[in-house]
Amino acid sequence: MTGKVAIVTGGASGIGLAAAQALINDGHKVVIADRDAEVGEQAANLLGALFIQADLAQREDNQRLIDETVAQLGSVDILVNNAGFQHICAVEAFPEDVWENMLAVMLTSPFLLTRYAWPHMKNKRWGRIINIASVHGLVASQYKSAYISAKHGLLGLTKTTALEGGEFGITVNAICPAYVRTPMVDKQIAAQAKTQNISTQEVIEKVMLKNAAIKQLIEPEEIGAFVSYLATPLARSFTGAALAMDLGWTAQ
Ligand SMILES: NC(=O)c1ccc[n+]([C@@H]2O[C@H](COP(=O)([O-])OP(=O)(O)OC[C@H]3O[C@@H](n4cnc5c(N)ncnc54)[C@H](O)[C@@H]3O)[C@@H](O)[C@H]2O)c1
Numbered sequence: 426m427t428g429k430v431a432i433v434t435g436g437a438s439g440i441g442l443a444a445a446q447a448l449i450n451d452g453h454k455v456v457i458a459d460r461d462a463e464v465g466e467q468a469a470n471l472l473g474a475l476f477i478q479a480d481l482a483q484r485e486d487n488q489r490l491i492d493e494t495v496a497q498l499g500s501v502d503i504l505v506n507n508a509g510f511q512h513i514c515a516v517e518a519f520p521e522d523v524w525e526n527m528l529a530v531m532l533t534s535p536f537l538l539t540r541y542a543w544p545h546m547k548n549k550r551w552g553r554i555i556n557i558a559s560v561h562g563l564v565a566s567q568y569k570s571a572y573i574s575a576k577h578g579l580l581g582l583t584k585t586t587a588l589e590g591g592e593f594g595i596t597v598n599a600i601c602p603a604y605v606r607t608p609m610v611d612k613q614i615a616a617q618a619k620t621q622n623i624s625t626q627e628v629i630e631k632v633m634l635k636n637a638a639i640k641q642l643i644e645p646e647e648i649g650a651f652v653s654y655l656a657t658p659l660a661r662s663f664t665g666a667a668l669a670m671d672l673g674w675t676a677q
Pocket residue numbers: 434435436437438439440441458459460461479480481482507508509510530531557558559560601602603604605606607608609610
């Protein structure tokens with residue numbers, strides 16, 4: 426055991442689950458925080474993590490997540506801001522409440538959790554904050570205005586807090602993946618196949634991998650391995666970085 430405590434938001438599924446698994450393999454104590462209590466409990470039991478139910482769109486749940494983690498495990502050393510979801514809709518019809526919820530979960534929650542975890546990391550003069558942004562933090566696509574705004578904003582938060590954390594041994598980085606094979610993407614593939622009347626394989630090849638130099642979906646374990654590396658002492662020189670893991674999408 427390393428004696429370090431990690432929180433992974435949205436850790437019940439997909440990328441968060443793979444990140445939680447990787448951090449446990451590294452010997453950290455891990456808290457899975459998720460809105461979905463049933464799947465979250467199951468995942469935590471399987472991995473040997475602690476589960477804390479939280480709807481991160483609610484400010485008080487963000488505070489409670491940090492408080493309960495510190496009460497039960499003693500500190501917060503590694504924070505992986507990962508919880509998120511997608512809603513695809515043209516801007517003129519975009520539901521305003523969905524926009525607000527997306528910004529709350531994918532931008533305000535990372536800010537709140539950073540703010541509440543900060544004093545604990547600062548006291549130890551060591552911390553790792555890893556924000557799961559997206560290639561859509563770097564470039565845009567149509568019909569994803571809230572998602573793309575939140576992810577671009579998350580890169581701003583990453584850079585600013587990296588500058589503030591330097592003197593305290595706190596690094597802050599963002600991982601910017603292209604499409605990863607997770608339940609979130611499976612839903613998008615099925616929806617697009619239906620609306621465009623094409624096969625799911627065509628959605629993957631013609632839509633999702635259109636801009637990719639490497640024509641494959643990323644596996645969640647690849648992101649888990651990157652999170653694991655960023656949490657090590659060896660990664661101390663990475664901070665404020667928007668780390669593209671995008672199959673070459675933004676190289677063009
Ligand atoms: N899958 C991809 O292609 C891809 C690519 C780039 C970035 N990302 C980002 O990675 C992150 C994880 O995505 P994923 O593909 O693993 O999705 P996923 O749907 O498999 O998992 C997301 C998890 O977040 C949780 N969650 C959603 N809203 C929440 C809330 N209000 N409070 C607490 N938990 C909440 C869900 O319950 C779920 O367990 C997201 O931020 C997403 O934007 C995904």
